[in-house]
Amino acid sequence: MTGKTLYDKLWEDHLVAQDPDGSALIYIDRQLVHEVTSPQAFEGLRLSGRKPWRTAANLAVADHNIPTKDRDQGIADPISRLQVQTLEDNCKEFGITEFSMSDPRQGIVHVMGPEQGATLPGMTIVCGDSHTSTHGAFGALAFGIGTSEVEHVLATQCLVQRKARNMLIRVDGKVGPGITAKDIVLAIIGKIGTAGGTGYAVEFAGDAIAALSMEGRMTVCNMAIEAGARSGLIAVDETTIDYLRGRPYAPKDELFETAAETWRRLRSDVDAAFDAVITVDAASIRPQVTWGTSPEMVCPVDGKVPDPTQESDPVKRESIQRALSYMGLEPGTPLTAVNVDKVFIGSCTNARIEDLRAAAEVVKGKSVAGSIKLALVVPGSGLVKQQAEEEGLDQVFTEAGFEWRDPGCSMCLAMNADRLEPGERCASTSNRNFEGRQGYGSRTHLVSPAMAAAAAIYGHFVDIRSI
Amino acid sequence: MRAFQKITSRVIPVDRSNVDTDAIIPKQFLKSIKRSGFGPFLFDEWRYLDRGEPDMDCSGRPLNPEFVLNVPCYAGGEILLARENFGCGSSREHAPWAIADYGIRVIIAPSFADIFYNNCFKNGLLPIVLDATIVDRLFAECGPGYALTVDLKEQVIQTRYGESIHFDIDPSRKHRLLNGLDDIALTLQRADEIRAYEARRAQQAPWLFATH
Numbered sequence: 001m002t003g004k005t006l007y008d009k010l011w012e013d014h015l016v017a018q019d020p021d022g023s024a025l026i027y028i029d030r031q032l033v034h035e036v037t038s039p040q041a042f043e044g045l046r047l048s049g050r051k052p053w054r055t056a057a058n059l060a061v062a063d064h065n066i067p068t069k070d071r072d073q074g075i076a077d078p079i080s081r082l083q084v085q086t087l088e089d090n091c092k093e094f095g096i097t098e099f100s101m102s103d104p105r106q107g108i109v110h111v112m113g114p115e116q117g118a119t120l121p122g123m124t125i126v127c128g129d130s131h132t133s134t135h136g137a138f139g140a141l142a143f144g145i146g147t148s149e150v151e152h153v154l155a156t157q158c159l160v161q162r163k164a165r166n167m168l169i170r171v172d173g174k175v176g177p178g179i180t181a182k183d184i185v186l187a188i189i190g191k192i193g194t195a196g197g198t199g200y201a202v203e204f205a206g207d208a209i210a211a212l213s214m215e216g217r218m219t220v221c222n223m224a225i226e227a228g229a230r231s232g233l234i235a236v237d238e239t240t241i242d243y244l245r246g247r248p249y250a251p252k253d254e255l256f257e258t259a260a261e262t263w264r265r266l267r268s269d270v271d272a273a274f275d276a277v278i279t280v281d282a283a284s285i286r287p288q289v290t291w292g293t294s295p296e297m298v299c300p301v302d303g304k305v306p307d308p309t310q311e312s313d314p315v316k317r318e319s320i321q322r323a324l325s326y327m328g329l330e331p332g333t334p335l336t337a338v339n340v341d342k343v344f345i346g347s348c349t350n351a352r353i354e355d356l357r358a359a360a361e362v363v364k365g366k367s368v369a370g371s372i373k374l375a376l377v378v379p380g381s382g383l384v385k386q387q388a389e390e391e392g393l394d395q396v397f398t399e400a401g402f403e404w405r406d407p408g409c410s411m412c413l414a415m416n417a418d419r420l421e422p423g424e425r426c427a428s429t430s431n432r433n434f435e436g437r438q439g440y441g442s443r444t445h446l447v448s449p450a451m452a453a454a455a456a457i458y459g460h461f462v463d464i465r466s467i
Numbered sequence: 468m469r470a471f472q473k474i475t476s477r478v479i480p481v482d483r484s485n486v487d488t489d490a491i492i493p494k495q496f497l498k499s500i501k502r503s504g505f506g507p508f509l510f511d512e513w514r515y516l517d518r519g520e521p522d523m524d525c526s527g528r529p530l531n532p533e534f535v536l537n538v539p540c541y542a543g544g545e546i547l548l549a550r551e552n553f554g555c556g557s558s559r560e561h562a563p564w565a566i567a568d569y570g571i572r573v574i575i576a577p578s579f580a581d582i583f584y585n586n587c588f589k590n591g592l593l594p595i596v597l598d599a600t601i602v603d604r605l606f607a608e609c610g611p612g613y614a615l616t617v618d619l620k621e622q623v624i625q626t627r628y629g630e631s632i633h634f635d636i637d638p639s640r641k642h643r644l645l646n647g648l649d650d651i652a653l654t655l656q657r658a659d660e661i662r663a664y665e666a667r668r669a670q671q672a673p674w675l676f677a678t679h
């Protein structure tokens with residue numbers, strides 16, 4: 001008999017009912033709620049006279065629309081203000097815990113959840129946000145859902161799902177100096193494409209993944225969705241358990257140790273069968289920079305902007321052409337010759353303490369290049385911000401000419417006031433470089449925190465290994 | 468939810484691969500707390516020459532004449548013909564809301580992004596996956612006056628040339644869509660099973676049921 005994958009185990013543990021046609025009712029342990037994808041769900045609940053099935057399973061926070069400065073003056077944009085206020089009202093009405101804008105625990109939902117221990121191994125975790133895949137770093141089955149499903153989970157604590165196929169992505173060996181989790185995951189997406197993981201639950205494994213901190217593992221799973229996979233997974237080990245000990249929502253004392261015993265079993269059996277296996281040689285990964293308008297349009301920093309005429313597939317050629325014209329790039333340009341206008345260090349991909357430390361390390365004692373119009377650091381949560389300030393990282397950034405802001409999604413998707421102007425080019429630690437993502441006409445290059453910091457100092461991309 | 472049975476309609480060809488949800492409905496429209504009214508902003512950045520803002524009156528906005536929704540012979544079609552990986556990107560249900568609000572009932576593509584595909588069914592939209600070669604052919608055939616008939620019950624698409632193309636769909640989704648059934652009510656019929664699961668699970672993993 002073949003063994004089970006981590007995903008198989010999580011799936012079986014949550015099966016409420018299996019229908020003969022392949023669809024299944026699965027139980028959801030945790031729902032994270034934010035302001036953008038929930039108002040219509042609460043509205044639906046109210047209209048049908050339903051109540052949340054298990055109130056304590058939900059935890060809410062506003063992040064997408066939140067201003068990152070002058071918070072004491074409230075939210076200037078009336079539409080954003082209404083959305084944030086609506087979340088607050090809904091949570092009050094239905095008795096759901098919410099961390100409000102003034103709470104130090106407020107932050108990006110995918111930073112806040114793990115930080116609070118509200119994300120635990122063995123859980124099923126959903127949120128009306130595609131980057132919910134982040135929480136899979138804890139050996140939890142976590143995936144993004146739409147608003148109708150948010151309502152469904154509120155009302156029933158369950159979802160109707162079909163089982164995904166199993167994919168294993170093994171990153172073998174050891175990464176070179178300066179190579180981060182972000183480079184690993186960008187290299188993977190570059191290899192398998194943005195639809196490479198569609199229909200799969202992807203487990204990341206191998207020495208290079210096991211060697212990552214929880215922050216790094218979250219960065220990798222965060223971007224599983226950019227490879228098309230709704231969920232990314234990493235097996236539980238002592239790194240996971242150590243991270244969770246003492247977190248407010250994690251079990252305490254003896255119960256924690258009992259839980260940890262079960263969590264340690266959350267790994268794929270050695271003889272588990274995967275439907276697809278991909279291997280990546282860690283040592284071959286170089287610092288990554290995206291050049292186009294999709295995360296798969298990525299290449300190593302010592303590479304060049306591709307030449308569409310070299311592409312034989314007409315559909316691909318056309319999409320490279322379109323991306324280059326949107327990005328304002330000439331084929332053959334070395335990436336290190338590309339100047340940037342703004343730098344954004346933040347988002348649920350890279351705004352945890354370790355990310356800020358890595359960026360600060362590069363920035364320390366240097367200043368932002370004169371050609372940079374704005375360099376922003378937006379911590380992922382109030383607690384990350386506090387921790388960074390205790391370590392003096394805020395000083396390092398502000399002395400160099402960065403702005404040090406309050407937590408939120410910020411320029412990752414530019415729903416608040418932080419955005420790029422048309423044609424502006426940004427080195428960004430976020431996860432999506434789609435057209436218009438960081439503002440109308442914005443040009444985004446995805447990079448690691450250290451690479452973004454270096455771009456701020458030099459005014460263009462530089463190979464982090466050379467400084 | 469609106470039931471879907473059979474339609475005959477003109478076809479709107481959106482000839483791009485990897486159409487993402489930001490393109491379908493840009494993020495500034497996500498600030499709405501409503502579920503309707505997104506149709507005029509569908510494909511906003513491609514459709515208009517100015518920048519769209521929520522609550523804008525779209526009737527006087529400058530149109531991009533090149534974009535397919537602005538070509539009179541396609542406007543108002545209920546069938547969207549698309550390329551691979553349609554609906555990739557964020558989980559925003561605003562994307563299917565905008566598509567449905569515009570009046571589209573069927574999307575045909577070689578592949579869809581998972582979350583988007585799921586979201587379609589919750590909103591009375593029928594996403595149909597067809598072989599890339601068939602989609603290629605439909606793109607080639609599609610033009611002014613071109614129409615298709617989509618019959619969900621029979622799981623078949625009829626072209627004007629009398630061709631019948633079969634498509635697959637999961638039976639439970641088909642049943643829900645044909646009858647316009649509310650998913651939540653269906654699940655709540657199984658409340659006893661859910662409670663039994665909770666009782667079982669609370670024994671194995673009590674920490675999952677902490678009440679703070």
Ligand code: SF4
Nearest residue numbers: 131347348409412413
């Ligand atoms: S930081 Fe960006 S990707 Fe993450 S939840 Fe916020 S908007 Fe989404």
